[in-house]
Amino acid sequence: MTDICCIGHITRDRIITQDPPNTVHCAGGSAYYIAWAFQALPHDVDFHMVTSVSHEVMPEVEKLRKAGIRVTAFESETNVFFENKYGENMDHRTQRVLAKSAPFTMEQLKEEKARVFHLGTLLADDFAPEVVEYLATKGDVSIDVQGYLRKVVGEEVSSTEWTDKLRLLKHTAILKVNEWECQTLTSITNPFTAAEQIHDWGVREVIITLGGGGSVIYAEGQFYETPAYPPRHLVDATGCGDTYSAGYLYARAKGMSYAESGNFAAAMCTLKLEHTGPFSHTIHDVCKILSK
Structure with a gap:
């Protein structure tokens, strides 16, 4: 049984x-960013990446495999470009x-077994609602x-409305949004009130990242606020949210608390901000x- 199966496209x-x-x-x-982040961390959490790529991007898959990531x-x-x-x-x-790129299908994912399926969505049609509901029956x-x-x-x-949000959030254990995404999703400006709303829609662990303001985690009826650690040099924020997700999922898989997991994820983000490319x-x- 895989601990974390991350499903998503590698882009140019x-x-x-x-x-x-x-x-x-x-x-x-x-x-891609999540896979490299897991490669950099101790390999004591079983990680598997499922992707769909064109021929010209296959060399990136081979780099991941050579680095020890199961893909x-x-x-x-x-x-996707x-x-x-x-x-x-x-x-x-x-x-x-x-x-x-082509969306993922249930046929492609039928053999996958994992405790957590993380969906690295890039575009609204990456995962049909039926695929999400199917994965929720497995982990x-x-x-x-x-x-x-x-x-x-x-x-x-x-920006667009997530038309299937009420259908799918009741099948979602962990949801990560940034401040803008949170407001778009809920029409609520207060992140604490928004987190409660998302939880009421069925999400067990709600994570709202607030850029330089840190992050808020809402789980089991409690809020956990985590800081943003200032980077030495701010170079590139691309993949920062994905690095946060990797850190949070890794820490939770290791048995860390919500607050510890948020702090761990935030620290990884700080290091990622200091260079272009994935966490290294x-x-x-x-x-x-x-x-x-």
């Missing part, structure tokens, strides 16, 4: 930052989608909501942040 990314001005082309995607890769004719453009405030970005479903709130018209990305530090580096 174009990342544009302003301070300093820079453009980077690299692989990306929620599942199941299905073939897709096309591959994101352009992420950040303002001087790294909490603000605009996106374009230059290509899409806990963890969702990063970002993809469900993205509407693509041509190449432009805009060690658990000792995480512990150094936590000890300050």
Whole structure:
């Protein structure tokens, strides 16, 4: 039985930052950042990645496999291609989608067995509702909501309502949203009130990340506030939320409390912010942040 099965596309990314001005082309995607974060942590939590990629992105799968990550890769004719453009405030970005990939199917996932299925959604049609409901019969479903709130018209990305939210959140054990996603999902500006609303819709553990304001976790009727540890240099926020998810899921799988898991995840985010690309530090580096 796998501890954590992360399902999501590997993307081709174009990342544009302003301070300093820079453009980077690299692989990306929620599942990609999560997989590399788990590779960097002690391999005492059994992790499996399921992805769907085009032929040109298969070398990224091979890199993960050579690094010791178990990856199941299905073939897709096309591959997701994101352009992420950040303002001087790294909490603000605009996106374009230059290509899409095939959605995941129940047939692809029928053999998977895991305690937690984390869905690294990038676009609203990555997972049909029936697929989410099916996975919920096999283990806990963890969702990063970002993809469900993205509407693509041509190449432009805009926000949209998650039409199936009430149907699917009752099958969701863990939900992570950022501050903007939280307000879009609930129409509530207060994160504590919003967390209670999401919990009432059926989610067991609600995580709201607040950028430089840390994060709020709501579980078992209690709130847990975690800080944001300031990075030495703010370089690139791409994949930061995914790194948080990896840290949180790892810590929970290791038996840490909600607060400990939030702190651990926040410390990983701080280290990730200091460079472009996926998390590449060690658990000792995480512990150094936590000890300050």
